[in-house]
Amino acid sequence: MSGGYRLKPAQRIAGGYAVVAVVGGLLLMLPICHRVPVSFTDAVFTSASAGFVTGLSTVTTATTWTPVGDVVIAALMQVGGWGITLVTTLVYLALGRKISIGERRFMAEDKNSGVRGIVRLIKSILYFSVSIEGAAVLIFSLYFHFHYHYLWSRALGISAFHAISAFNNAGFDLWGNNLEGFTRDPLVLILTSFLIILGGLGFVVLVELYSWPKHRSLSLHARIVLKMTAILLAAGTLLTLLFEANHSMAQLSWPYKILNAWFSSVTTRTAGFDSVPIGNMRDVTWFIYIVLMFIGASPGSTGGGIKTTTFYLMLKTTMATIRGRADIIARERTIPWDLATKSMVIFMLSMAVIFVGTLVNAVVEPHIAFMRLLFEEVSAFGTVGLTTGITGIIGGPMKWVLICTMYIGRIGILTFLVSLASQKHTHAKYLPERILIG
């Protein structure tokens, strides 16, 4: 088993995702799925964007697809989300099996490894996602029916689509203007941000939080994830307020400025909804969001980017080196140096993909401002789905660059991670503990 998780399954998953994207695209080409004609490129783009839980759309979801098409998209988002959660959790457990005490405790929960362990793991993933999404659907549909007077069928359908889209950090919407109609609706924005954050923490952290009342202890991984998530959310909110309070949010009162700055900060890493159009924001805010999108969510979640823990390790390594320390110490645990190096390698590879992709896009779309192209490329790489408004106007070549970028951002890092899982080093002083990166 222990070797079983590694390269072969990674290749199977990589192939599986490619197949899902193409098959989904073919499904969406069926007449029953669309109201207006769609090209093969747009169908595959939508399918890939849903399956890789990105949320970029070259066509308007609300007006292009029939209810059947919407179901296909929702299914792609959900299957994509489950697949990513399963694989990243398996990688985490495979790594954890070798070293960590915190993770060993965790492993005890499916001690019977092999197929039975995986089946049990799949069951818990389903249990968590269905419970959380189910609760959200209940609240949303009551709210949309009674507050916004949607018919029950529409309230239920749109709530289910939205809950799946939010919890899986996908970012598709059925309103046609994303959440821009809910700028002054705290319930929708806060509940959505809650779903996004839960989905972005990663399954392993969710399980730990769930059992926290009983165990009263969290692994190093969980503590780092929670800390980084809090810091990044706070920083994103404050910087958005700093640059947008009197710009794109000028017409809002302060409580709503704060609400929307918070929501923007949440959604940027890596859900991809928006309550205030990104296209109306300043270019400096775009840059801040590029950084946040690049960092992304936490490992073992459906979110993308280099991940909060990778970023944490880079910061820790930098601090340890500046102070001339021989060890990277986090909360009385030594983090192996090779992990620090690997986090930086993930950073480098990600930058390289984005650099090359953006330059190609600059060649094929010479009339679009570079910042918009860079934003779009990072959004695709981090499977975020935010856009400055160009996704609908770009040509075929750039669409395919973005499809490839989404695929690499989703599968490339995953495969790389899985191959890393087979390498091992330790030089411990404190008890060593591994955290998941990438």
Next chain:
Amino acid sequence: MSGGYRLKPAQRIAGGYAVVAVVGGLLLMLPICHRVPVSFTDAVFTSASAGFVTGLSTVTTATTWTPVGDVVIAALMQVGGWGITLVTTLVYLALGRKISIGERRFMAEDKNSGVRGIVRLIKSILYFSVSIEGAAVLIFSLYFHFHYHYLWSRALGISAFHAISAFNNAGFDLWGNNLEGFTRDPLVLILTSFLIILGGLGFVVLVELYSWPKHRSLSLHARIVLKMTAILLAAGTLLTLLFEANHSMAQLSWPYKILNAWFSSVTTRTAGFDSVPIGNMRDVTWFIYIVLMFIGASPGSTGGGIKTTTFYLMLKTTMATIRGRADIIARERTIPWDLATKSMVIFMLSMAVIFVGTLVNAVVEPHIAFMRLLFEEVSAFGTVGLTTGITGIIGGPMKWVLICTMYIGRIGILTFLVSLASQKHTHAKYLPERILIG
């Protein structure tokens, strides 16, 4: 002696550079130095820009300063250049003394260490710079006199200023429009680019090249520097042609397109001259230049940026990690992992400085496009001196941010490097050899 190079001299140098910048600013405030009134901020900016061999100017050098002012600026560039060369070479030798065979051979050239060794080193630095600059002055003044019919006094003065500015990678000019008047002059552009490249290779490499006909062998450091310099120059030229041949260089014939693309590529890392206005270039080219400016020149030179060898190590580390190798191997030498980590730490710290500086500039200059602010900040950090054209219109706060950025880019990395010199690790398989980073 061995401990003597380290922290204390670094602090002295850091203090020294700050004093030079302020004293230079006060000198430039003297009525004999300027033709038009200058503010204290502009005087210090010019002085810092010259002393840190950056070349950004808030005022037009040609029309603001008297010949005496020009001499002060030239002196600041030359003293700044010598100081940086001396200190980085000492750091290199201090590191080399511990490990490298190639460097030990090199060290033998001033085996009598201590004050006598330093005096000898200073003499060789002066010998190299004065010889190279002297030769350039000779050619330039003959050319300017006979070809452009400058008076001898003007030909000699402008040639001396230009040779110092080019060889020290400073980028100041006395023409008022930089080298934009020489777009179709191969002699000026090629000779200048030759001076820039020689100056950017670093003193230690120059010495090795000088003794190459005799020894017929180069150190790992020199080989990496030459290789990376060639790769970056070629990449910069090709990318500039790709994006600018039919844009800012549209009116030029192909030989001149190539000449100016080559010159732009050379000057971006980190001389800061321009033959084609950067402001006329596309934003994607700006981004490419931001990357090139960030990488910068080679260690032990007057150039800035994170340095070619740092970038090389990051690439090597990435490749070694992808291939699952336990060692970073370059030309049958093992490069210690801690050095790889340190190169990435330099990268991270540099990014952090630029990120913070640019955000502050976005706050104080809300009406300037973000790409221009980012370009300017990276240009200051890498002590490059290129600009998209905003240096003359920014307000006081941003001028001071740029002064601080130039100082950190120049002194901060240097100090960091010197403190790194006191740390040591090795785990060798091949014979280990250190190269200089930062």
